[in-house]
Amino acid sequence: MINQLSVLFYDGNRSLPRKARIEISDQNIYLFDEDGDQFDKGIIFPFNKCRHSFLENKLFVYLDTSPSPYFVIDQSNPFYEELSKKFRHQTFLGWYGKLLQQKWITLCLVLIIIISAFYFILTGILPAATVRLISITQESSLGEKIYRSILTESKVDSTATIQAQHFADQLKLSNKYKISVTVVKEDEINAYALPGGHILINSGLLKIMNHPEELVALLGHESTHINKRHSLKGLISKMGLSLFQTIALSGMGGVGDLILKNASDLQQLSFSRSLEQEADSDGMKLMLENKVDPAGMKDLLTHLQQSVKTSFPNLSFISTHPLTQERIDDAIKLLQKHKNAAIQKQPELDQIWGLLKKRSPKAH
Amino acid sequence: MEKRLFELRFHGKGMEYFKIIIVNLILCIITLGFYYPWAKAKTLNYLYSQTSFENQPFVFTGTGNEMFKGFIKAFIFIALLYAAVFSSVFLGSGGFVQITILVIYLIFIAIIPLILHGSYRYRMAKTQWSGIRFGYSGNRSELVKLFFRDLFFTIITFGIYGAWFAMNLRNYILGHVQMGNAKFKYNGNGVDYFVLNLKGYLLSIVTLGIYIFWWQKDLFDYYVNNLSLSDDEGNMYCKSSATGGEFAGLLIVNFLIIVFTLGLGYAWVATRTLEFVMNHILLKGDIDFEKLIQTQTDYSDATATDMADVFDFGFII
Known part of the structure; x- marks a missing residue:
């Protein structure tokens, strides 16, 4: 029986996951081995070095290294909400995220504006500048x-x-x-x-x-x-x-x-x-x-x-x-x-x- | 372990993918194309994360920074070739121009096996499942030899040997792909592949093109059914369950989407196609996927991958 609080941890050495207990601080996520004492002192996932993805009510959190050790947290886990919120927020931090957050129609409009601006530069400004240089x-x-x-x-x-x-x-x-x-x-x-x-x-x-x-x-x-x-x-x-x-x-x-x-x-x-x-x-x-x-x-x-x-x-x-x-x-x-x-x-x-x-x- | 079915699925949504494509386009345009490596990383991250095997998603661990380095190298290489053509056109006489162009064609052909080798190494090293890396362990000089030997045979047989060429290449490359300690094997042969294509070609003509969908289905079957994976204790075999009618449905609808959305529907075409492919590969066997061990090393040089993108040839052999 998996404890409600535990997550599955893939260590990047073997494909067999281990059960781990999870703790969260402001900056880090800590995992502790539940089955034995393989990582007794805890594995640290700093938030700013993590990647994540969602799939079928599960959150996958990867360490940004190669190979990427990762853990899977199920929706039923009490930590799921907190972590998803944190990672979703992180997704939309950068300018890439800010763009991705927009509605598709906004994105299409932005694209059209940029293409028109480039068209204007290519057919207006650039030729005019070239002519002046000859x-x-x-x-x-x-x-x-x-x-x-x-x-x-x-x-x-x-x-x-x-x-x-x-x-x-x-x-x-x-x-x-x-x-x-x-x-x-x-x-x-x-x-x-x-x-x-x-x-x-x-x-x-x-x-x-x-x-x-x-x-x-x-x-x-x-x-x-x-x-x-x-x-x-x-x-x-x-x-x-x-x-x-x-x-x-x-x-x-x-x-x-x-x-x-x-x-x-x-x-x-x-x-x-x-x-x-x-x-x-x-x-x-x-x-x-x-x-x-x-x-x-x-x-x-x-x-x-x-x-x-x-x-x-x-x-x-x-x-x-x-x-x-x-x-x-x-x-x-x-x-x-x-x-x-x-x-x-x-x-x-x-x-x-x-x-x-x-x-x-x-x-x- | 007893034989059982394994589950391969694609969960991606057209709209999610569409937004990624549009954002990538916007950023690529305003950076005059230099955002391309990061855009590609974002795309692969999404598509991998939405593909699951036994409920664990694949992960693309490559980064835009790595691919940017390769991108710059590829860019300089292409710029040099361009410069060579330009300068020979404007400086040299007719014969000189022809020689330059011939040499450049030869360079292009000569680097194809290098590109294949490099891009497989990079992509496989950056593909991960359950924390286990994939890997490509082919030998560069073996691949180059195979490529030129078969290219030579293909030329002197006026293209007929092309079927054997394609199968030898696929056998070699896929036969050197690993998933941790489990090894892929591809078992194609030239005779079958030649007959399959000849039949497809002739019947497509006779049926005024309608058979093309069944030809496509045969090609897909031949790809999937000859692929297997083994570790020390077991095997996994792949089987296609696609029918010609289903292929017709997929391809015709894809075509209509592209035409009626003026290409904007590409995201839906891509997700539909991936879903179709994943749903039509049955995987059966007795490998214990929880016993895979990390055996493959990392490899971060993405030059060949970027080169493959610049020349626009597909990743899959």
Whole structure:
């Protein structure tokens, strides 16, 4: 018969338990041999060196050593309540315990908040900090490499390129970057800016333009993407976790290589509404600084919208693309603000435009 | 002692386990993964403490601190491999890159037996029942030899020898696991295992996949039924009582839980599965489990265990 007060003690040498009498002080649990005198002087389980688990109305208390001697105390034992209370309290002492004590729904919420915070760091703070650490020289040489890799897959209209470059040279587009323009033989209506100063214009886009102010508007828009490092930011923020891994493993040096690996994303990169609007409004400011009529921006956007309409007449959702309409509206608002700005007729631009237009006659 | 049945049970609750998983996730994320070894210790502590044999729970005596040391070593090792690949890609020519990648593959394969050996040693030394340690007493160079010999045969037989490979490995590893002075023995053979898998494969195709559950059942049976434990005076044999239909129920419901909870139900899947496994192993024999003696030594190097986690291959052979 096991005495109500006794517990079963497993000594860590044999699997056969011995009956033990238990006594508790503030800091320790003492076990005394009941069957004989094997541990007459008592085995000490200091509370702070114990682990425990509950299973089927029994409490198992282990000494935190290897092997772990332990004892089992049954629910019917008068000490059970006191010990369980003490150990339960101990479980919830540390911060791990404090967390574990929460309701599952609270835990899920905490998890969601932490994941969102990390998402924010990965897509917001980290890319922004990385962009700041890349110097203009690094950016330009990176842009140069991307440019060369893009050119291997596209056909350049070299005469138009020379003329377009000549056109751009008449304008002041950037303080920090050397802007170089390339015209690519491609019907798709598109143009994009590479980090560091390259602007690529598809010949399809030149075809839908009617006057030189539109080209100035386009250059102003793309130059703003370059000046404000939108392409660099866009490429870097698309990398997410791999950016984090690269920085962790190979420092900032690896970032350039990573950008190069992802450079093909550049052509699919679509900027957010606010970045496009910034490029439009700053582009118009550049036009004003060059004393070119900023109405060219409105015309360019309108032509873009129309050409999309005629190319895809059935895709009404594209032709009424709210972004383009909104951008046109914004341009009109800005025009009214600047309606008294000084504008000069610029014969050089008109002349180069004439040459360019001869090569790319109007499509429609 | 007379032959009798022994009781193996899993008592874990999905909700309790779920909370542990979530807390671990939270702590792992905010520590950028460095909490992982402690998270693993907490998980194992819970699962062990909820598994009982003859009414005594198992205990995992390993600690997060031990596993953290191994974790750092494993981390440095992987980082070096990564660095080697990166630098060869950015510095070297095409041929050089291919050689680097080949060498790294060879390193990966070469360390598999070392990982198996080390992780079994650690895990078994840290597994305890009734105060008695488990232990793995396999010899590292024997295991390495066995591994490469069988790998070689498997390659030259276009994978057919893989069944013999798997059984030789399992026989060796499980045959060197002890529970105090009692020794495990696994008695698998390549022919049976090959036939079992060939049959499972062909019938699964013929039945458009339905037979997969019965194949799974056969694999489980083959694992359990060939396992035994003996000490000087007696033996304990294992017998599976699972049926293909039960396996279908388990796996289909598990699948549905995962899909409809977007993975959050993993805790319930794990506890259900453990319960199923424990409930379908019958243990019968005449070992006197109260006469086990502590014979196995302690071993606290967890590097291989962490390595196994990093490469994500299962613990059980």
